[in-house]
Amino acid sequence: MLALDFRDLSQHSDVLRLRDGQSVTVRFVEPQDGAALQDYFRSLTSGSRYNRFLGAASELPRSELEKSIHVGDDNRFTVIVMMKVDGTERVVGEARYAFEPRSGRFEFGLSIDDRWQGHGIGAALLSNLECRAAAFGAERIFGDTLRSNSAMIGLARKSGYSFAPTPNDWKLVRFEKTIDVAPADIPCASWRLAATGGLPASMH
Numbered sequence: 634m635l636a637l638d639f640r641d642l643s644q645h646s647d648v649l650r651l652r653d654g655q656s657v658t659v660r661f662v663e664p665q666d667g668a669a670l671q672d673y674f675r676s677l678t679s680g681s682r683y684n685r686f687l688g689a690a691s692e693l694p695r696s697e698l699e700k701s702i703h704v705g706d707d708n709r710f711t712v713i714v715m716m717k718v719d720g721t722e723r724v725v726g727e728a729r730y731a732f733e734p735r736s737g738r739f740e741f742g743l744s745i746d747d748r749w750q751g752h753g754i755g756a757a758l759l760s761n762l763e764c765r766a767a768a769f770g771a772e773r774i775f776g777d778t779l780r781s782n783s784a785m786i787g788l789a790r791k792s793g794y795s796f797a798p799t800p801n802d803w804k805l806v807r808f809e810k811t812i813d814v815a816p817a818d819i820p821c822a823s824w825r826l827a828a829t830g831g832l833p834a835s836m837h
């Protein structure tokens with residue numbers, strides 16, 4: 634199981650190659666990324682924000698933003714997807730996840746910039762999250778989405794998730810999968826760190 638070294642979050646960064654040959658970097662949010670993360674949420678279409686926040690919102694509430702930039706608090710983590718656009722590194726996606734050590738369950742939500750949807754970034758980020766979950770020693774990964782969110786449901790279906798009603802909320806559907814990352818195929822830095830014993834075998 635992975636323990637994070639908060640002194641060097643960059644060692645958990647991953648470069649993901651997309652099907653068109655472009656690459657993106659997935660890395661933990663740092664406190665100085667707060668403004669860029671908020672700008673990213675504001676730049677999403679209202680439909681994407683609605684789907685991401687499961688309701689209407691023009692931006693990330695200040696309290697949530699504050700929590701998001703403090704990676705690891707309460708076993709919750711935010712990663713951003715960075716891509717070079719016109720020579721400048723920009724946030725083109727994000728995911729927030731939580732690991733519950735007692736149940737072995739890993740919950741997440743994610744979004745991709747509307748201008749970059751349909752390029753395979755969501756699928757690549759989802760695989761990366763599964764690997765991050767494996768590095769924690771998670772047994773199950775899941776998320777909840779609106780029943781009307783055909784893009785997320787399509788992505789989850791294509792990625793091998795099964796579906797069930799979300800407890801206590803008829804508007805949502807839960808997609809869930811057993812974590813199964815083969816150690817021979819090391820697809821993320823966090824897994825590599827955990828597998829090579831570079832970090833102690835417990836959560837802080």
Ligand SMILES: CC(C)(COP(=O)(O)OP(=O)(O)OC[C@H]1O[C@@H](n2cnc3c(N)ncnc32)[C@H](O)[C@@H]1OP(=O)(O)O)[C@@H](O)C(=O)NCCC(=O)NCCS
Binds near residue numbers: 750777782788
């Ligand atoms: C859901 C979301 C993350 C998908 O990201 P994406 O980068 O556009 O997805 P990808 O390009 O990687 O697509 C992967 C697969 O997902 C499915 N998919 C993607 N968009 C789809 C759509 N609009 N309708 C149906 N299926 C879709 C397809 O199976 C696709 O495979 P294909 O390209 O071979 O057809 C993105 O649409 C998004 O950010 N939506 C707004 C926020 C949101 O809904 N978040 C989920 C809340 S948990």
